[in-house]
Every structure is written in structure tokens, then in C-alpha cells.
Amino acid sequence: MSAPEEAGTLAGKRVLITGGTRGIGRTTALSCARRGARLVVCYGHDEAGAEETARELKEGGGAHLVVRADVTDPDEVRRLVAVCREELGGLDAVVNNAGVDGRAAIEELTPQEWERVVDIDLTAAFLVSQAALGLLADGGSIVNIGASAALRGRPHSAHYAAAKSALIGLARSLAREVGDRGIRVNTVAPGVIVTESDPGPPPPVANLIKGMTALRRLGTPEDVAGAVLFLIGDESRYVSGATLHVDGGI
Numbered sequence: 001m002s003a004p005e006e007a008g009t010l011a012g013k014r015v016l017i018t019g020g021t022r023g024i025g026r027t028t029a030l031s032c033a034r035r036g037a038r039l040v041v042c043y044g045h046d047e048a049g050a051e052e053t054a055r056e057l058k059e060g061g062g063a064h065l066v067v068r069a070d071v072t073d074p075d076e077v078r079r080l081v082a083v084c085r086e087e088l089g090g091l092d093a094v095v096n097n098a099g100v101d102g103r104a105a106i107e108e109l110t111p112q113e114w115e116r117v118v119d120i121d122l123t124a125a126f127l128v129s130q131a132a133l134g135l136l137a138d139g140g141s142i143v144n145i146g147a148s149a150a151l152r153g154r155p156h157s158a159h160y161a162a163a164k165s166a167l168i169g170l171a172r173s174l175a176r177e178v179g180d181r182g183i184r185v186n187t188v189a190p191g192v193i194v195t196e197s198d199p200g201p202p203p204p205v206a207n208l209i210k211g212m213t214a215l216r217r218l219g220t221p222e223d224v225a226g227a228v229l230f231l232i233g234d235e236s237r238y239v240s241g242a243t244l245h246v247d248g249g250i
Contacts, residue, residue: 022046193218
């Protein structure tokens with residue numbers, strides 16, 4: 001259970017989270033639910049993670065739904081938003097968390113791999129944001145999950161860095177388009193995050209990265225979820241078009 005001071009801080013908010021059954025997305029979903037939000041959580045292929053997330057959400061109480069949808073497919077995205085309309089009656093926040101990593105030297109990077117990573121890491125956020133705007137309440141929030149590595153560059157990751165960097169441009173431009181409705185659009189840029197499904201780099205590399213951070217440690221999903229919850233919540237009502245780095249101060 002969450003601490004008493006956390007309870008209800010998102011009470012009544014209706015939230016859609018993509019890629020919400022593992023890692024950062026799952027932690028964010030459970031954290032939102034503990035604070036009183038009502039959720040539609042979307043996943044792509046992780047059936048086991050979906051079942052576990054649905055079970056934990058049910059145990060925590062509240063009306064939540066875990067839905068499978070391909071967020072790179074416009075028809076599937078429209079179906080997902082229709083589910084949000086039917087189940088929640090509207091949305092107060094969208095968290096575009098669905099994403100994949102990608103590593104390939106530039107001379108070996110195929111058009112198919114480029115398209116795969118860009119579709120999931122960038123185009124999906126565009127499709128979901130576009131489809132959800134008509135359902136998003138005035139004063140709502142869109143949060144894109146980017147990557148701090150995209151702004152520094154990372155070898156063998158041109159497609160990943162390009163897609164995650166482009167999320168920032170998407171957020172800043174969209175923020176100006178929808179600001180007259182009070183809707184805020186921001187990006188969270190995590191550093192190296194250790195999750196249950198990704199233990200992070202091998203120890204020598206992990207120690208090197210720790211030494212590069214001001215806080216001398218790698219990140220956790222809870223670190224990122226805290227930033228997302230801040231941007232969803234009313235405390236960030238004058239924050240829009242921003243990129244919030246959650247990377248320990250690299």
C-alpha cells in the first residue's frame with residue numbers, strides 16, 4: 001500500500017498509459033492507481049505482464065482496464081481511444097510510454113529496423129496523441145517518455161536516438177497547438193533505468209555510468225514514475241513543452 005500522504009493525489013483523473021505492463025509503464029500505472037486515478041493500460045505482446053498488471057490493479061481496488069492494442073496501427077489506436085471513451089467517459093492524461101530499444105551500427109542499420117524503432121518510439125506517440133485529443137479534457141496532460149541518451153548521442157543507436165529526440169520536437173510543437181485548451185505536453189527523458197525485465201548493462205559498464213552521474217547510481221522505474229506523476233498532476237499546471245531529465249545528473 002502507498003503511504004497515506006500519497007493517497008488521492010490523482011483522485012478522479014482518467015489516464016491512458018501505453019506500454020503499461022512492464023518496466024516504467026507498469027510502475028507508473030500502479031503508482032497512478034494507488035493515488036486514485038482510473039486507468040486504461042495498453043500493451044502490445046506481453047500477455048504474462050498484462051495478466052500480472054491486471055491482477056495487481058484489481059487487488060488495489062478501483063475500476064481499471066488492461067487492453068491489447070498495436071499503437072503503431074491507426075485503426076487499433078482508434079479502437080483503443082474508443083475503449084477509453086466507453087470505460088472512462090473521457091481522459092485527463094495520456095502517457096506515451098510504449099517503446100523499444102534498438103542497436104545497430106549505421107552501416108548495418110536496415111530500413112526495416114529503422115522503421116520498426118521509429119514506428120514504436122515516435123509514430124505511436126503521434127497516433128495516440130492525435131486520436132486522444134478529442135477525448136482529452138481541457139487542462140489535461142500528455143507525457144511522452146523519451147531518453148536522455150538521445151540528446152547526448154549513443155553509438156550504434158542512430159534510429160533510437162533520432163526517434164527519441166523527435167519526441168521532444170513533437171511535444172514542444174503540440175504544446176503550442178493545444179495550449180489554448182490548457183492542455184500541457186511534456187517529455188520525460190530517463191537515463192539508464194534498471195527494471196525487472198532489464199537488469200541494465202554488465203557490471204563494468206554499470207559502474208562507469210554510475211560514476212558519470214551526480215547521484216552515483218542507476219535509476220529505477222519509481223524514479224521515472226515520480227516525474228510522470230508530477231507532470232500528470234495539478235502541481236505542474238504551468239509546465240508545458242518541457243523536457244524533464246531523470247538521469248541522476250549525467
